[in-house]
Amino acid sequence: MTVPTSAEALRGHAYAALAGARARTALLTDCVDDADLTAQHSPLMSPLVWDLAHISNQEEQWLLRAVGGRPALRPEIDSLYDAFAHPRATRPSLPLLPPAEARAYAAEVRGRVLDVLDSARLEGRPLVDAAFAFGMIAQHEQQHDETMLITHQLRRGPAVLAAPDPPPPVEDPALLPAEVRIPGGAFLMGTSHEDEPWALDNERPAHVRFVPEFFIDTFPVTNGAYRNFVDAGGYRDPRWWDPRGWAYIREHGTEAPLFWRREGGQWLRRRFGVVEPVPDDEPVLHVSWYEADAYARWAGRRLPTEAEWEKAARHDPVTGRSLRHPWGDADPTPDHANLGQRHLRPAPVGSCPAGRSPLGVRQLMGDVWEWTSSDFLPYPGFVAFPYREYSEVFFGPAHKVLRGGSFAAAPVACRGTFRNWDLPVRRQIFSGFRTARDGEPAHGGGA
Ligand code: AVJ
Ligand code: FE
Numbered sequence: 222m223t224v225p226t227s228a229e230a231l232r233g234h235a236y237a238a239l240a241g242a243r244a245r246t247a248l249l250t251d252c253v254d255d256a257d258l259t260a261q262h263s264p265l266m267s268p269l270v271w272d273l274a275h276i277s278n279q280e281e282q283w284l285l286r287a288v289g290g291r292p293a294l295r296p297e298i299d300s301l302y303d304a305f306a307h308p309r310a311t312r313p314s315l316p317l318l319p320p321a322e323a324r325a326y327a328a329e330v331r332g333r334v335l336d337v338l339d340s341a342r343l344e345g346r347p348l349v350d351a352a353f354a355f356g357m358i359a360q361h362e363q364q365h366d367e368t369m370l371i372t373h374q375l376r377r378g379p380a381v382l383a384a385p386d387p388p389p390p391v392e393d394p395a396l397l398p399a400e401v402r403i404p405g406g407a408f409l410m411g412t413s414h415e416d417e418p419w420a421l422d423n424e425r426p427a428h429v430r431f432v433p434e435f436f437i438d439t440f441p442v443t444n445g446a447y448r449n450f451v452d453a454g455g456y457r458d459p460r461w462w463d464p465r466g467w468a469y470i471r472e473h474g475t476e477a478p479l480f481w482r483r484e485g486g487q488w489l490r491r492r493f494g495v496v497e498p499v500p501d502d503e504p505v506l507h508v509s510w511y512e513a514d515a516y517a518r519w520a521g522r523r524l525p526t527e528a529e530w531e532k533a534a535r536h537d538p539v540t541g542r543s544l545r546h547p548w549g550d551a552d553p554t555p556d557h558a559n560l561g562q563r564h565l566r567p568a569p570v571g572s573c574p575a576g577r578s579p580l581g582v583r584q585l586m587g588d589v590w591e592w593t594s595s596d597f598l599p600y601p602g603f604v605a606f607p608y609r610e611y612s613e614v615f616f617g618p619a620h621k622v623l624r625g626g627s628f629a630a631a632p633v634a635c636r637g638t639f640r641n642w643d644l645p646v647r648r649q650i651f652s653g654f655r656t657a658r659d660g661e662p663a664h665g666g667g668a
Pocket of ligand 1: 365611642643
């Protein structure tokens with residue numbers, strides 16, 4: 222989102238971002254009872270009550286203690302909510318704050334944080350630094366809200382969340398080219414705090430990248446297209462798979478995206494407590510990097526690199542500028558992208574044509590996080606900020622980059638430069654992908 226520069230506007234902006242995150246946290250935690258909040262719905266996830274107090278503990282550490290210079294409110298619980306001290310699977314056995322206490326703690330921290338935000342102390346510090354901390358914490362809460370929505374999807378039992386379906390598609394994908402040519406050349410990748418005051422450390426610094434000509438899918442890969450891969454025996458043919466992915470699907474008996482099952486010749490899926498036929502025209506959801514990579518190979522294509530994805534999303538060939546979002550510099554509206562948990566599913570392909578990139582690539586933001594072929598690595602000149610554990614400790618070949626944001630990603634935590642990452646086996650996340658291919662090789666001599 223566009224971050225204003227005057228102190229007063231900045232204060233209002235930070236206030237709105239914090240309030241928006243808290244409204245969503247309440248939505249996700251008020252709809253279930255205490256037993257549900259403290260239960261572990263999957264060993265991949267924390268109990269919801271852990272996320273709830275972790276959000277506020279981070280807020281206390283950064284906004285009350287670091288920015289506000291206030292004394293610690295509850296230093297004794299810091300280690301309980303340290304994500305590095307306790308793997309998710311072990312969190313239910315910790316002496317966590319019970320739901321009522323976690324909520325009281327959250328309210329207490331927030332009250333004092335708003336006091337810090339109002340107070341003169343903010344003025345005395347470099348505005349961008351202090352403002353960044355508020356933006357970072359609002360984004361952190363929204364990221365955990367997406368994590369909690371994943372927990373809801375893994376939770377068994379009747380539906381507790383509801384949202385209207387996205388409107389029908391505007392464009393007919395069959396009338397558009399299936400892929401878009403991205404011309405070879407340099408573009409500016411990443412961003413700076415001058416252009417994007419709330420950019421996280423891994424998005425910085427902006428730097429020039431040369432990207433050779435390539436072609437990229439106009440839309441994310443749909444369920445219908447992915448089903449052809451499944452029905453063609455794609456999960457039984459090692460030719461398509463990275464050997465580590467092949468070993469993993471053999472070991473786990475994987476034969477379709479997570480939450481899919483075949484019944485009477487039809488593919489059904491479970492989505493937030495409801496079982497429904499898999500809709501053909503929706504971007505495929507809940508696939509691992511290995512599944513995305515195997516589909517691409519089967520289709521005679523490959524995943525885009527992270528630089529290719531960002532160039533397809535941000536490069537304006539007329540001005541040579543890199544835009545904040547595919548559609549330009551304006552904050553997202555519902556016409557641009559399916560973001561922010563307004564719907565509990567990706568929008569069908571052909572939705573949100575106003576959100577297309579200058580080169581004509583559709584639905585890059587929102588709907589599904591898109592796997593790229595790239596490892597999560599620092600940009601040249603990277604500096605960890607404000608703490609190594611946000612990005613730096615995850616750099617390396619173990620994690621693959623996802624781009625674009627899902628239907629569950631909040632606008633405040635989503636932009637053309639935003640980088641997400643996960644292990645290549647993970648598929649409980651709201652992940653999909655699109656494919657790419659190399660451009661024509663440059664010809665020597667003549668022409
Ligand atoms: C950026 C989504 C990979 O959830 O692990 C939350 C965000 N970092 N708390 C994650 C995050 C610290 C992170 N991802
Ligand atoms: Fe966190």
